[in-house]
Amino acid sequence: MKISIERAALLKAMSRAQGVVERRTTIPILSNVLIEAEGAAVSFRATDLDIEIRESMPAMVSTAGSTTAPAHVLHEIARKLPDGATVTLDDAVGDGRLEVTAGRARFTLPTLPREDFPVMASAEYQTSYEIAAPALRRLFEKANFAISTEETRYYLNGVYLHAPEATPPKLRAVATDGHRLARIDTDLPEGAAGCPGVIVPRKTVGELRKLLEDDEATIAVSVSETKIRFAASDLTLTSKVIDGAFPDYTRVIPANNTKRMEVDAADFARTVDRVATVSAERSRAVKLSLSEDRLTLSVNAPDSGSATDEMAVAYTDEPMEIGFNAKYLLEIAGQVDRENAVLLFNGPGDPTLVREGDDDSAIYVVMPMRV
Incomplete structure (x- = not known):
């Protein structure tokens, strides 16, 4: 694999990817980002086994292929390179190495086999709908502060996203830690009726903010009882949901x-x-x-x-x-x-x-x- 990509595009992709990657993990491959190049595009994929983020972007692909590289190191390299630089990634140097060059700067990073990289299994999503990024961002941002940090009550460690029985119909986000509660409503998007209620984990809520920065974007949301997926143009965030029952918040x-x-x-x-x-x-x-x-x-x-x-x-x-x-x-x-x-x-x-x-x-x- 050999590609050339603008430094700004690489930095943006790696900033999103390294937010998902755990700095300390007992599984070495999870510290890496999967880089796949084909045609005139390159994609970067990162996962911690619970969340997976994948972003595609245009690139000059000299040789198609795929490899993995340390996510945090690649992010730091991109961050410290000068604005406007063109970055070349080349894994043809041998010895399981990836060469990163930009101008006179040259780095060699260790790689791990692409086959070892885990890809989150695709789920059969029961419900799919589209919603404007500002509306979805409002739901999660306003509820985020009330998420519990107590691991013993794990079912409170996220935002409960569901479509309650209401007139007019609503899409609702709820979070509580037992001391405070936030309940945020927006109009129910077309196709979201009957959507299964899911608890979106705290880390996913944090990473989702990066997906919702563009006020003009429309987010495609797909929900099953075990997973939720958010997709916007060339960026997709897939997450497992918390396996538990959210308490009856209406009583409080x-x-x-x-x-x-x-x-x-x-x-x-x-x-x-x-x-x-x-x-x-x-x-x-x-x-x-x-x-x-x-x-x-x-x-x-x-x-x-x-x-x-x-x-x-x-x-x-x-x-x-x-x-x-x-x-x-x-x-x-x-x-x-x-x-x-x-x-x-x-x-x-x-x-x-x-x-x-x-x-x-x-x-x-x-x-x-x-x-």
């Missing part, structure tokens, strides 16, 4: 919270961040004291001091006090795209519902804490 979304506070989302985030400066890092507890059109935020950390701040809000119900983890409030406030956030309370011991203005296509639930 409060329906009868009547105490309503409306607040400027950006000002609220800044005020929470200010008073949390003195809070104990472990709990970062902040107390919200509500009275008519007035919110007082306070922190009392015996070892590091105390802080209070006030802001004007729209609130007309009876006074109340409630405590939250400051980090959770900041993360939710950071998701609000509209100017105002609406917080709906019931009592100091009950979960709080957060909306973006009057829009219920994105709702968040946060559990209170003692302060």
Whole structure:
């Protein structure tokens, strides 16, 4: 195999590939990227056995063929080469080596047999549909912060993507770690009705962002009970889904919270961040004291001091006090795209519902804490 490719194209492909490749693995071939050249195109494929990413692009192919090379090293080489360089990859040097040249720079990398590279078995996908990249990106980006990192509850280590029974029909993403929950809706794409609900793993959600950078792109989504595939033009991401049952999240979304506070989302985030400066890092507890059109935020950390701040809000119900983890409030406030956030309370011991203005296509639930 011998190809020539622009440095920018190689860097882009390797940036995506090396995100999938594990730096530490007991299976040496998984540290490599599979390079396949044929016709006037080259493809790069990387996998960790749970996720596979494949990207094709135009290249000058002198000799067709395939080989594998260390993904992270090839990425670093491409990153450090000068802009505008043309990179040549040639495995005809013998001794199981790949020669990488660009101008006067020359590198020789070890390769492993192409036959050893695992290719994810193709699945029979039950449902396939197309969705605009911005709509799919919104679903995952807004839910991503609430994914659990506790490995014991592995079924919470991802985003639950499904089409619930709703009028009008919706495609929904849900994530929760037991302390906060995000539920994001978009219009149901044509062909997505009856789509099996799947839990998309946290790592896949992170890698998917690279696929959704182009606002003009349309993503083809294929879903089975064990795999999900996202494809856009010459880039395909295939992932196993988490084998587990996502809990009934509807039971923890409060329906009868009547105490309503409306607040400027950006000002609220800044005020929470200010008073949390003195809070104990472990709990970062902040107390919200509500009275008519007035919110007082306070922190009392015996070892590091105390802080209070006030802001004007729209609130007309009876006074109340409630405590939250400051980090959770900041993360939710950071998701609000509209100017105002609406917080709906019931009592100091009950979960709080957060909306973006009057829009219920994105709702968040946060559990209170003692302060």
